[in-house]
Amino acid sequence: MSRVYNFCSGPAALPEAVLKKAQAELLDWHGAGVSVMEMSHRSTEFMSILASAKARLKRLLEIGDDYEILFVQGGASTLFAQIPANLANGYDSACYLDTGAWSTKAINEAKKYTNVKVVGSSKADNYTYVPKWSDVALDESAAYLHLCPNETIGGLEFSDLPETDLPIVADLSSTILSRKIDVSKYGVIYAGAQKNVGPAGIVICIIRKDLLARCDDSLPTIWNFANLAKHDSMVNTPPTFAIYLADLVFEWLEEQGGVAAMEAINQAKAKALYDFIDQSAFYANPIAPENRSRMNVPFTLADESLEATFLAESEAAGLRTLAGHRSVGGMRASIYNAMPMEGVQALIDFMKAFEKRYG
Numbered sequence: 001m002s003r004v005y006n007f008c009s010g011p012a013a014l015p016e017a018v019l020k021k022a023q024a025e026l027l028d029w030h031g032a033g034v035s036v037m038e039m040s041h042r043s044t045e046f047m048s049i050l051a052s053a054k055a056r057l058k059r060l061l062e063i064g065d066d067y068e069i070l071f072v073q074g075g076a077s078t079l080f081a082q083i084p085a086n087l088a089n090g091y092d093s094a095c096y097l098d099t100g101a102w103s104t105k106a107i108n109e110a111k112k113y114t115n116v117k118v119v120g121s122s123k124a125d126n127y128t129y130v131p132k133w134s135d136v137a138l139d140e141s142a143a144y145l146h147l148c149p150n151e152t153i154g155g156l157e158f159s160d161l162p163e164t165d166l167p168i169v170a171d172l173s174s175t176i177l178s179r180k181i182d183v184s185k186y187g188v189i190y191a192g193a194q195k196n197v198g199p200a201g202i203v204i205c206i207i208r209k210d211l212l213a214r215c216d217d218s219l220p221t222i223w224n225f226a227n228l229a230k231h232d233s234m235v236n237t238p239p240t241f242a243i244y245l246a247d248l249v250f251e252w253l254e255e256q257g258g259v260a261a262m263e264a265i266n267q268a269k270a271k272a273l274y275d276f277i278d279q280s281a282f283y284a285n286p287i288a289p290e291n292r293s294r295m296n297v298p299f300t301l302a303d304e305s306l307e308a309t310f311l312a313e314s315e316a317a318g319l320r321t322l323a324g325h326r327s328v329g330g331m332r333a334s335i336y337n338a339m340p341m342e343g344v345q346a347l348i349d350f351m352k353a354f355e356k357r358y359g
């Protein structure tokens with residue numbers, strides 16, 4: 001079977017070149033006579049893969065020496081709990097900005113550990129925009145400020161940060177490595193791997209070293225960020241194959257010209273799709289144009305009764321997983337780094353033809 005254009009929000013499409021390389025190395029990694037899945041995580045071979053993944057990520061995101069890079073087991077949802085458990089220790093509260101479903105999940109989990117101050121929310125307007133920092137009052141005595149700069153379900157994205165001395169903790173699960181960021185502006189960046197990094201099972205966590213002093217001994221051993229840093233993310237057996245795949249994705253990104261080159265492509269892809277949606281009366285996107293996500297593009301059809309037909313016909317045309325999240329319905333095209341412009345163009349061509357047939 002030939003590969004199709006996969007618009008899944010996660011686990012998402014991986015670059016074909018990465019999958020081919022992994023396939024070629026599957027039975028015998030670099031002459032070791034075993035696959036990466038079969039070697040000890042303490043072997044020199046795997047240690048070299050881990051070191052390579054960290055070094056490449058450091059280069060790609062220009063991460064300073066004052067940050068630790070951790071590969072944490074689990075998903076970004078694991079971090080929703082680990083962040084307050086590690087960082088709110090000794091503080092009365094933590095500030096959270098509420099821009100959609102994933103911020104809300106992070107807020108609900110944090111409430112189990114600390115007092116959550118929701119400093120801004122666009123919930124009343126169905127999360128169709130991102131609150132302006134000038135309208136947000138931060139509590140400078142809080143432990144940190146948590147943001148979700150790309151809401152994967154709602155399709156909102158923002159990159160401007162407030163002026164504050166609070167450590168900014170950002171869930172970049174669906175935007176990491178898709179655009180340039182200034183890591184030095186953040187206390188913690190975390191991102192589940194299964195969108196722009198690799199397979200599910202690991203979370204990248206980039207944490208400013210001074211914050212590790214907050215991680216208390218009462219934390220479970222494998223949850224303690226300071227402990228993870230001390231043991232180079234290997235307090236116990238890490239998901240070795242996921243880390244190996246992440247290293248291959250980082251290598252591919254470097255070959256593409258790095259994050260700046262990806263950002264230019266991502267901008268062009270998102271512009272083409274939003275421009276097409278905006279000029280059509282048949283399709284619509286509800287998000288304020290300045291807050292629209294470059295990675296996740298939700299859209300609706302003027303006639304909702306055509307949704308099932310749209311999904312069946314798009315799937316048959318080799319455009320996979322265009323259904324919106326089950327909580328919101330409609331359609332959603334996730335166009336992460338691995339989605340080429342040709343895939344976006346194929347989607348636009350399909351949407352045009354569909355509109356002609358049914359509009």
Ligand code: PLP
Pocket residue numbers: 009010074075076077078102148150151152153171172173174192
């Ligand atoms: N945060 C964001 C922005 C996400 O998009 C997701 C998943 O799609 C999560 C958190 C949760 O990730 P996981 O399922 O890996 O826990």
